[in-house]
Amino acid sequence: MKILRQLLESFRFALQALRSNITRTILSLLGVTVGIFAIVAVFTIVDSLEKNIKDSLSFIGDKVIYVQKWPWGFGGEYQWWKYFQWPEPTFAEYKYLYENMENASAVAVMDFHGSTTLKNRSNSIIAQIQGVSYEYNQIADIAIGAGRYFIPLETNNARNVAIIGADIGESLFPGQDPVGKEFKLSGNKFTVVGVQVKKGESLVNFGGSPDKICIIPFASFSKLFQSGRRNADIVVKALPGDEGMLEAEAEITGLMRTKRGIKPRDGNNFSLNRPEAAAKALEGLFAVLTLSGWVIGSFSILVGGFGIANIMFVSVKERTNLIGIQKSLGAKNYSILFQFLFEAVMLSLVGGVVGIFLVYLLSFVPAGSLEILLTPGNIILGLGVSSIIGVLSGIIPALLAARMDPVIAIRAK
Structure with missing residues (x-):
């Protein structure tokens, strides 16, 4: 129960930190937003194309x-x-x-x-x-x-x-x-x-x-x-x-x-x-589109991940004194670790949610005979990638904060 309370408190600290630096938060999540949008948008369009073609093939028969x-x-x-x-x-x-x-x-x-x-x-x-x-x-x-x-x-x-x-x-x-x-x-x-x-x-x-x-x-x-x-x-x-x-x-x-x-x-x-030969002929095109989405999205996410990591290092530096005070009052290392890790993951998740929302808006854009559908699987994919990027970007700054000596941290200005 005590561990759960400390985790909730770490989550509250992370949320408060994001709110106190709203401009920095928005700029940091842009890279993740663009990356998640690129990946989820490509997967959504490819899935929609496959569904459209399969529906067409049903008219001429299966097997x-x-x-x-x-x-x-x-x-x-x-x-x-x-x-x-x-x-x-x-x-x-x-x-x-x-x-x-x-x-x-x-x-x-x-x-x-x-x-x-x-x-x-x-x-x-x-x-x-x-x-x-x-x-x-x-x-x-x-x-x-x-x-x-x-x-x-x-x-x-x-x-x-x-x-x-x-x-x-x-x-x-x-x-x-x-x-x-x-x-x-x-x-x-x-x-x-x-x-x-x-x-x-x-x-x-x-x-x-x-x-x-x-x-x-x-x-x-x-x-x-x-x-x-x-x-x-x-x-x-x-x-x-x-x-x-x-x-x-x-x-x-x-x-x-x-x-x-x-x-x-x-x-x-x-x-x-x-008939399925026609669909198989298009599988190569779908594979290229999917790979392109991953490549474009990966570069954007990489930039976003570095941005989040940079912001987290700055955040650790700014709150060094506060970290020392928390540890002197009995805060455990894992509590400090989760505090900064939650902040990085939340920052990345917000960017991912915005990217997914943009793809959802894309489904309302008229695309002729192609019906664009955002599937639950692609939503989970976007949120999963966002979470992983948040963990990878925030783990090193969080470890540095958790391992600080409280005496040295309190004296920091």
Whole structure:
């Protein structure tokens, strides 16, 4: 109990010392404030970017492999001109994979058509058209806000039905419930059976903004836009227990080679693409940003730490006489130590809190589609770094004060 009382008294002395030199206190914490702001701001922006990209990837599916002609990024085992000679995946190849895949929870086919005008009387909007098979909702995140998803009869029989994005619904049917209503697509009437939940813009939109995509059955899409060729992207979702999707990838490779009659000595003439490859490509950028934040912040914190240490040495010098009096009245060494250590830590923590508060204000600055969120983890990081800097900056001055001879200290002027 006595130790606790002495610690509280040391804390009170430290607080009083900071209040008595408010100008010096403010100047001392500026370096720490800038450093903590730089570190926490970079971590917050990187976390926000990762969340934004992961949300974008959820639209195109998790644990999926896309069978396509073109690889996502060149530099593979072939020269870039080799890919021009490869055939596009076909609907027949999709059916072959659909009927024979064992290491897959779902196999679907899809394709996109560029900017197309959708009309409802005098209202119109330019949207992306996506044709999908029935199983596509098992692969991608199609969040239906109103209405429903397709039924097998609609996708198998090429019915003119559609699931539209939120922006399409607002543009074609302002102030109305779009479900059950008709619009025109390439001169054909389509009935809205579902409206997706509004997702908003994101930094990375694979296949366009989900709020401006009109999804129709693949058979209907093929009749309108493919002129009988029926080329498409095949999408395979691996089983939950297939780590790294190695089993699914191996089976797709074997089946596609069999279907295309590729000889054992010949290489593949198709690409297996993974959505997470795009996210991994950005991990290097995130690592550089994080390192930059640490470097910039470390220099600022280093300057701030030296500033705090300098102020603490000055504070010890100014209060040498008072230290002697306290020790002559029975103050223990640890009490004097904690008195100055608390002062250094409090000074650093105040700077850290101000830096974190500035990052919090940064979250209110409009950043387009990027939503900046200050997470509890980054707050704890900022406060932790501030505390460590306070301890490191104040430990030597505090030790000098604690080890003073009371007789010599009292005589100091």
